[in-house]
Amino acid sequence: MNHPYAIDVHGLSKSFGNKRAVNHLSLQVAEGEIYGFLGPNGSGKTTSIRMLCGLLTPDEGSGTCLGYDVRRQSGEIKKQAGYMTQRFSFYEDLSIRENLDFVARLYAMPDRKRVVERSMAELGLAHRANQLAGTLSGGWKQRLALAACMLHRPRLLLLDEPTAGVDPKARRDFWDEIHRLAGQGISVLVSTHYMDEAARCHRLAYIAYGDLLAAGTPEELIAQSGLTSFAVQDDDPALAARLRQLPGVEQVVAMGSMYSVSGQDGLLIARGLAGFAGLRFEQVDTGLEQVFIRLMDRVQEAAP
Amino acid sequence: MRLPLTLHRLWAIVLKEFVQMRRDRITFAMMVGIPLMQLVLFGFAINTDPKRLPTVVFDADHSAFSRSFVASLDNSGYFDILPPPDSVVAAREAMAIGDIQFIVSIPPDFSRAVVRGERPALLLEADASDPSATGNALAALANLNQSALQHDLKGPLVKLNGGSPPFEVRVQRNYNPEGITQYNIVPGLMGTILTMTMIMMTGMAMTRELERGTLENLLAFPVHPLEVMIGKILPYIIVGYIQVTVILTAAHVLFHVPIAGSLPMLLACVLVFLAANLTVGMMFSTIARSQLQAMQMTFFFFLPSMLLSGFMFPFRGMPHWAQVIGEGLPLTHFLRIVRGIMLKGNGWAETWPNVWPLLVFMAVVLTIGFKRYRRTLD
Numbered sequence A: 001m002n003h004p005y006a007i008d009v010h011g012l013s014k015s016f017g018n019k020r021a022v023n024h025l026s027l028q029v030a031e032g033e034i035y036g037f038l039g040p041n042g043s044g045k046t047t048s049i050r051m052l053c054g055l056l057t058p059d060e061g062s063g064t065c066l067g068y069d070v071r072r073q074s075g076e077i078k079k080q081a082g083y084m085t086q087r088f089s090f091y092e093d094l095s096i097r098e099n100l101d102f103v104a105r106l107y108a109m110p111d112r113k114r115v116v117e118r119s120m121a122e123l124g125l126a127h128r129a130n131q132l133a134g135t136l137s138g139g140w141k142q143r144l145a146l147a148a149c150m151l152h153r154p155r156l157l158l159l160d161e162p163t164a165g166v167d168p169k170a171r172r173d174f175w176d177e178i179h180r181l182a183g184q185g186i187s188v189l190v191s192t193h194y195m196d197e198a199a200r201c202h203r204l205a206y207i208a209y210g211d212l213l214a215a216g217t218p219e220e221l222i223a224q225s226g227l228t229s230f231a232v233q234d235d236d237p238a239l240a241a242r243l244r245q246l247p248g249v250e251q252v253v254a255m256g257s258m259y260s261v262s263g264q265d266g267l268l269i270a271r272g273l274a275g276f277a278g279l280r281f282e283q284v285d286t287g288l289e290q291v292f293i294r295l296m297d298r299v300q301e302a303a304p
Numbered sequence B: 001m002r003l004p005l006t007l008h009r010l011w012a013i014v015l016k017e018f019v020q021m022r023r024d025r026i027t028f029a030m031m032v033g034i035p036l037m038q039l040v041l042f043g044f045a046i047n048t049d050p051k052r053l054p055t056v057v058f059d060a061d062h063s064a065f066s067r068s069f070v071a072s073l074d075n076s077g078y079f080d081i082l083p084p085p086d087s088v089v090a091a092r093e094a095m096a097i098g099d100i101q102f103i104v105s106i107p108p109d110f111s112r113a114v115v116r117g118e119r120p121a122l123l124l125e126a127d128a129s130d131p132s133a134t135g136n137a138l139a140a141l142a143n144l145n146q147s148a149l150q151h152d153l154k155g156p157l158v159k160l161n162g163g164s165p166p167f168e169v170r171v172q173r174n175y176n177p178e179g180i181t182q183y184n185i186v187p188g189l190m191g192t193i194l195t196m197t198m199i200m201m202t203g204m205a206m207t208r209e210l211e212r213g214t215l216e217n218l219l220a221f222p223v224h225p226l227e228v229m230i231g232k233i234l235p236y237i238i239v240g241y242i243q244v245t246v247i248l249t250a251a252h253v254l255f256h257v258p259i260a261g262s263l264p265m266l267l268a269c270v271l272v273f274l275a276a277n278l279t280v281g282m283m284f285s286t287i288a289r290s291q292l293q294a295m296q297m298t299f300f301f302f303l304p305s306m307l308l309s310g311f312m313f314p315f316r317g318m319p320h321w322a323q324v325i326g327e328g329l330p331l332t333h334f335l336r337i338v339r340g341i342m343l344k345g346n347g348w349a350e351t352w353p354n355v356w357p358l359l360v361f362m363a364v365v366l367t368i369g370f371k372r373y374r375r376t377l378d
């Protein structure tokens, strides 16, 4: 490929009224890379993705998608990228087959009928082909939307929370599919709230209230956070409050029969935990969740 | 986003709209049902040949002649002679509220004037606010002055018989001097029904995408605004023709409205009119933010179309400013076209002056709609 990046944008900003939804976002997504886009609700993920595919005009900034200018060549971008909206936006009064057929016609797919049938078969929609989209459950709607945005074999997929409301098995299948596509050189930008999904991305960006707070591989982000975590084998409900009081402890999360405790200063926390008589604990790997919660907490502390 | 138009994308939109239209059975049924229902309702009013209309006679003459005249009114079947109120003024009040349709005044020296061959005049005041109600009665009246006194004018008076009528009936039409004829209403109805349904349907076409959230997807596809706009208009042209067929067939079968001119020419003009209205709807849907707003804008456009096009009131009777507005409305020109072709048998030469304004209108509105079309979600 003559262009190393599928997405290469700098300083994109977008405001609605006087509210800044995205603030100087710069993003580089390599060809064949799965790029995770994380951040709390309302932080500007959807707005960013819409700017990338030409649905919103950036107030500031510039860049390219698949080598095409995001401001001036959105027509070309639309032809070669597939965008899956956060909210289901296919026609509820059309059947699955009719929706896919509509999309295939718009892209002038050769051999349209076969493409549609194969796409339905691949995503397990074949037996519901004639069901109206409006009568599908959430998970099936997501599958339909995914099938539709991949129908024209795009080079770039922009997926906005594609697995919201999808059961774990289907989510796993979905991610296997994403990795298979990435293996073929397709680039993927995917927003998500699930940590297990974040962990399956090649790279991640974390955005909060319009600002990009961190970007890198999952390992880099964990290392950058400087967090040390401990698993405490106890499920006494009263313990949580006491753990939070310990010096150096930033996060305490109850998880079934144990607590996960983490903070910047591992030694300090270990000493504090040792102070509890008979408490069993061990150091564990820090998860992405702790990293992101720390990022969030820092933003909220910084806010006036 | 400058893409060349392609047929396959246009066709994709057309097919999609058709399937959606088919799914929306109630709307579809309404589009066919409304014209039929309106036509039957209006037709009932225009086609009935109302008889025995309430009539009062003020006979100041009290002669054999005046009694013969009243008897002939009665015999014609159109007039129901009621006992008169105390005064003509009271009778006029009764007419104002619709209790009395006709007031006949016979002057005191009526029979003497007839005998002298002075051809005196009777006054007949008619409530013509609904001309279709009084039209036939007045037509029947036209012959009465010839025949009413036929049997009374004997012997020496026989010379008054046969030549010019022995007396005159002066008709004073109250409330609606122009008197719209019944055939005018069917062409008018066709125009108003098409205006209403075409604008409303396309008006909701884009706003429906916005309201249901499908617009985001539609905009993310590489489809040209004109492909979407035309693709959404085409299916409704067929719907429009279904409506026209229903109306023309019903008008012909039920009410014997003639088509004096060429039917193919009429249908060709219908196409232009349909397209003009559909572009209005399309333009509205690029402005409205909800289907409700699109509906309100439809009525906003529909009312002046009804009132100022010559459908409700005779165009020539309107004040100048209203005529100026009326000239800008497609329905005005369509009414002239349809009345011309159906009733007068007009050809292309007489029709064209009202066709090109429709084409100009359409071009202007389509341009506005195209300019306003949402290409992004901004």
Ligand SMILES: Nc1ncnc2c1ncn2[C@@H]1O[C@H](COP(=O)(O)OP(=O)(O)O)[C@@H](O)[C@H]1O
Pocket: A016, A020, A021, A039, A040, A041, A042, A043, A044, A045, A046, A047, A048
């Ligand atoms: N069309 C719009 N008009 C006004 N405000 C908007 C619009 N779209 C998004 N916003 C605002 O911009 C911010 C970012 O929204 P969004 O991009 O949807 O966030 P996310 O996808 O991360 O949840 C939110 O505060 C949202 O309310």
Ligand SMILES: [Mg+2]
Pocket: A042, A045, A046, A047, A086, A160
């Ligand atoms: Mg979002």
